[in-house]
Amino acid sequence: MKMIGIVGGVGPYAGVDLARKIFSQTRAGRDQDHLPVVLLSVPGVVADRTEYLMGRAAENPAYPVSRLILNLERSGATVVGIPCNTMHAPEIFEVIEDQLKQQGSRVVVLNMIGQVVAFIGEHHPHWHKIGVLSTTGTWKKQLYAHALAAAGFEPVVPPDDIQQQVHAAIYDPWYGVKARSSPVTDKARNRLLEAVAFLHEKGAEAVVLGCTEMPWALPYQAVEGVPLLDANLILARALIGHSYPDRLGPIEKIP
Amino acid sequence: MKMIGIVGGVGPYAGVDLARKIFSQTRAGRDQDHLPVVLLSVPGVVADRTEYLMGRAAENPAYPVSRLILNLERSGATVVGIPCNTMHAPEIFEVIEDQLKQQGSRVVVLNMIGQVVAFIGEHHPHWHKIGVLSTTGTWKKQLYAHALAAAGFEPVVPPDDIQQQVHAAIYDPWYGVKARSSPVTDKARNRLLEAVAFLHEKGAEAVVLGCTEMPWALPYQAVEGVPLLDANLILARALIGHSYPDRLGPIEKIP
Known part of the structure; x- marks a missing residue:
């Protein structure tokens, strides 16, 4: 079995x-x-x-x-x-x-990361620029950026200051999703929404939620028309x- | 450990x-x-x-x-x-x-059933009549009814026709919670709400959700002022x- x-x-x-x-x-x-x-x-x-x-x-x-x-x-x-x-x-x-x-x-x-990139390659081969939100560990090591580039996509990631906000939305002991998940705080949700908007402005046609806590804060298929890809799903x-x-x-x- | x-x-x-x-x-x-x-x-x-x-x-x-x-x-x-x-x-x-x-x-x-009855005894010893919603198996075997009575409470359970509606709200292959849980269908939710209202009318001061699928349909602490006790919680x-x-x-x- x-x-x-x-x-x-x-x-x-x-x-x-x-x-x-x-x-x-x-x-x-x-x-x-x-x-x-x-x-x-x-x-x-x-x-x-x-x-x-x-x-x-x-x-x-x-x-x-x-x-x-x-x-x-x-x-x-x-x-x-x-x-x-x-x-x-x-x-x-x-x-x-x-x-x-x-x-x-x-x-x-x-x-997981290989599976997400393979999924995009299979279902959305016409996309060019893919945004990625993640923890600072994943961001610093460019896990998605390298994997997406290797598959022919152009990764779009936040700059340093926005990345710190994204990481805090997950980890902050007062308002982060790991400490407060039901319900998620408005502050955590808004910081992630701002980051999605930023990536979209930079040309991202979709955004990977590359941290498994993120879908708790953004349980949506899309935000302002930008598809969100749930890595856990x-x-x-x-x-x-x-x-x-x-x-x-x-x-x-x-x- | x-x-x-x-x-x-x-x-x-x-x-x-x-x-x-x-x-x-x-x-x-x-x-x-x-x-x-x-x-x-x-x-x-x-x-x-x-x-x-x-x-x-x-x-x-x-x-x-x-x-x-x-x-x-x-x-x-x-x-x-x-x-x-x-x-x-x-x-x-x-x-x-x-x-x-x-x-x-x-x-x-x-x-589980012993724990629910012990919880009521500890936190709500002043309650008298306790309603119970469950599958037909639990209902027929009077699992909660016996345990509540043994602890000095008066159980209130649905009559045959309402029990069939309650069971269907969980098991119906078209609208039941086991087949359709996200989202739960209005029909399943309404049948359970009707049953809560019936038990309340019969004097129940609180209602045990005695089937673990029920809190998916009724994710509330109370309905119309009647506390709901989630057996899984x-x-x-x-x-x-x-x-x-x-x-x-x-x-x-x-x-």
């Missing part, structure tokens, strides 16, 4: 959001039609990814995450998603792959497509 | 809803503050609970669910919640407990209280 594994806890809500999106993207009319999913959320053992990439956390989060993936595999997972864009920086993601190989793991870990579809391709629901509802 | 296990898949959305509620009820300002949770959702192996209680499904869902709980325990779970009220019928729940004992399991499985708090009591968040936001 194939089973989808989710590395939860990075962050906790992103994990349950990915599970929910796997269900919503599956063709199913009753409980029994839904796919096998295992979610392991142990956030206390995984350091913040941006903090690590900025040199402010000592342990590479790749190590605890590899152990969580091996635990998922023991529970039956055959394909795994990590609902945290920043975790896909090569300094982290390649270490995860190495660790799994060393342990003889046979699980397939999908690369695309990862959900990729996980279904990899394990039970004939159960993948129609794409109409997403940009 | 203590870890909360969730038997997902019964139904799938109830599993992620319980996980989300565990996070929302935890005192936490950043990812790392959240509690360890493992969710295993394998709905294809678990027959519908009401169908089994009505004699229309052969295998007792207790057997596959016990195997899922043992799998959760191997992943590290020390206390487990099953976010399906109907699964707590003695014909099912007691068999789960037996199976776990036979296998030498040390995991603690909380009884109460189970989430009980799981935190059992494993990390000092991390339980304030109760202000729930009735």
Whole structure:
């Protein structure tokens, strides 16, 4: 039996959001039609990814995450998603792959960023300029910028000052989405909306929400006519497509 | 390390809803503050609970669910919640407990219905008449009615015709919450609202949403002044209280 594994806890809500999106993207009319999913959320053992990439956390989060993936595999997972864009920086993601190989793991870990770029290439090959909003870790490492450029798109990212506002919309302990997600604060939402508007002004034809907390603040398919691409939703579809391709629901509802 | 296990898949959305509620009820300002949770959702192996209680499904869902709980325990779970009220019928729940004992399991499985009644006894001892909405399986077996009466409350449940409408609001393949949850259909919501109004008219001072799909249709703390008690939210708090009591968040936001 194939089973989808989710590395939860990075962050906790992103994990349950990915599970929910796997269900919503599956063709199913009753409980029994839904796919096998295992979610392991142990956030206390995984350091913040941006903090690590900025040199402010000592342990590479790749190590605890590899152990969580091996635990998922023991529970039956055959394909795994990590609902945290920043975790896909090569300094982290390649270490995860190495660790799994060393342990003889046979699980397939999908690369969220690769899946988002592949999705755009498949469904929107005519787009040229793609905006990206992300944490400062993902922004500094240019994860989406490199992947989009390699696929022939022109990435559009915020300048330093706007990037700080975007990161704060996620991380600020008073108004950020990680601290206050239900409901999200107006301040967090507005900072993200301002950044979308900025990227659009710079020519972006669509904007990738490249941090899994962002769709909580912007649960929209588009803002002022600019399509928003939810990386977690695309990862959900990729996980279904990899394990039970004939159960993948129609794409109409997403940009 | 203590870890909360969730038997997902019964139904799938109830599993992620319980996980989300565990996070929302935890005192936490950043990812790392959240509690360890493992969710295993394998709905294809678990027959519908009401169908089994009505004699229309052969295998007792207790057997596959016990195997899922043992799998959760191997992943590290020390206390487990099953976010399906109907699964707590003695014909099912007691068999789960037996199976776990036979296998030498040390995991603690909380009884959702017992926890809801204990919550009312602790926070609302002055209430007399408590309304209950549930699936027809839970209704027929009088799970809440017996537990409430044993605790000194007077249960108020729908008559046959209204019960059929309530069950259909969850199970109807066209408009029921299990088939259409985002958004929930007006028809499903209205049938549940009518049932709440009926129970209130019969003297209920509060209504237990005794099926984990119901809060998707009625995401309110009260309807027309009648407090709604979300069994999944109460189970989430009980799981935190059992494993990390000092991390339980304030109760202000729930009735």
